Amino acid sequence: MRAVRLSVVTAAATAAALTAVTGCAEKSDAKGADGAVTVIAKDDSCEVSKKEFPAGHVTLAVENRGSKVTEVYVLHPDDRIVTERENIGPGTKATITAEIKAGDYTIACKPGMVGDGIRQQVKLTGAGAASAKRSPEMDAAVAAYRQYVQAQADATLPKVKVFTDAVRAGNIEAAKKAYAESRIGWERTEPVAESFGDIDPKVDVREDGLEEGQDPAKDWTGWHRLEKALWKDKKLGAAEKQLADTLDKDLADWVKRVGKAEITPTSMANGAKELLDEVATGKVTGEEERYSHTDLVDFKANVEGAQKSFDLLKPVATKNDPKLVAELDKQFAALNALLDKYRTDKTSYVFTSYEKVGPAQRKELSDGVNALAEPLSKLAAAVVK
Structure with missing residues (x-):
């Protein structure tokens, strides 16, 4: 949690x-x-x-x-x-x-x-x-999503190793370059990771997300601790190299446990909404990647993860609420088009630094999230009608 x-x-x-x-x-x-x-x-x-x-x-x-x-x-x-x-x-x-x-x-x-x-x-x-009766379409959606989540987790580990190897080598610039890409698979499937309870606080917590009584010097681990070391502290010492080892270990644990996650059609639908909430509270505000300003990479990955759940549930939702499906198709397309305006390389995950995105542009992005979040909040109910 x-x-x-x-x-x-x-x-x-x-x-x-x-x-x-x-x-x-x-x-x-x-x-x-x-x-x-x-x-x-x-x-x-x-x-x-x-x-x-x-x-x-x-x-x-x-x-x-x-x-x-x-x-x-x-x-x-x-x-x-x-x-x-x-x-x-x-x-x-x-x-x-x-x-x-x-x-x-x-x-x-x-x-x-x-x-x-x-x-x-x-x-x-x-x-x-x-x-809770499931149709064959529901079972197919769950099976396909389980494969997707596992594939995203499996693909994350080698990308993280590029990042943590650079940290261990003391190569700040190489670590910075690898940081955002190492997080994409996690951001696409974060609600599943959060369902385990103990993994998310180890790998993705921000300093102001520590619980009362926790000491940042001892208890803060994961991506954002290393993000601060790279962009704010601008140093990689023995402590940071140990944190890289810990991140590898914690994410390897995540990959092993993903296959045992409880996944249902409604958890997929609710997870899609949770990913939009992640965007609203962390990415649009600039809080998530406050040192690296790579928020738009996370933003895009969250939207992709939400859309994957929606696409897999679409055969069921179309039967029960075709108007909702049409609206979701429209709003996903609009938000993706808006994000692509900030994509500096259309073939990869290279986005404008979020510190260069002004208040008016952030408001436009926020409005796009709001327009999608409203109908997406109804997907779970549509799936079980």
Whole structure:
């Protein structure tokens, strides 16, 4: 479960952006459908309408009545993520549709998107996955996405090794050149990595995302720690070389575990929305790659990952909601065209440095994300109609 802490200035800007991303769509989206479990998130409480309900296709109707942007998670007992919805702005609503097996779980609300959250224990009863009927098209989509995620993970390791070898050699310029490309496979499939709970904080956390009590000098590892060393500190010493070894080890662990990830049609759809949330909170604001300014590479990879899930689910969604599919096709095309304006080499992942993207251009990118995020938030419900 990611921890995100924003600077005061960025938090204000992000809150405005999140209202645009989540507010309009979610106000019309969370209407407490029949059988839905209502979750009322406040700054000091997380109220769940039912503590026991049937497994299968579950709908959570979430309303944020607090003053802070919040997140809502469904977690396994060991804190692995079943499903989540981030960036729910104050006064807005969201509907989360997920396929969940029978068992004991925790629903957590995270006001301010920090910490372990305010938690409620719930129990899902019945046949579990068996009660969530899947068509052959759904099974095909899950199988194809599982192959895609594994392929992205497998392809990441050699690219990371180019990066970490340069760090170990003390070659700052070579490491800088390899940095952004080493992250593409991760960014395309990040919701799957986040579902494991413990890998994402090791490899992709920013300094202000460390938990309270953690020491950056001892506890901060991963890509962004090395990013700071390369672009801000401008030095690669023994500590950085050790961090390169740790990054290799942690990502090798990720690759081994990807094949065991729980993947369902709804987790694919919700993951696509999560990737757009990643763009809204990290890439558009410039927070993600604050030293390297390679945000647009991550941005493009997030969009590609979201589009892959959508494309695989399209046969099912087209049967259930053809208008939604047409709108998603339109908005994906528009956002990709907008991103390509900043691609300095059309045959590779070379984009304009984000520090050169002005406020008006960032607003245009944000508007493109918002236009896609609104219909994408409805994909999971369309898949299980």
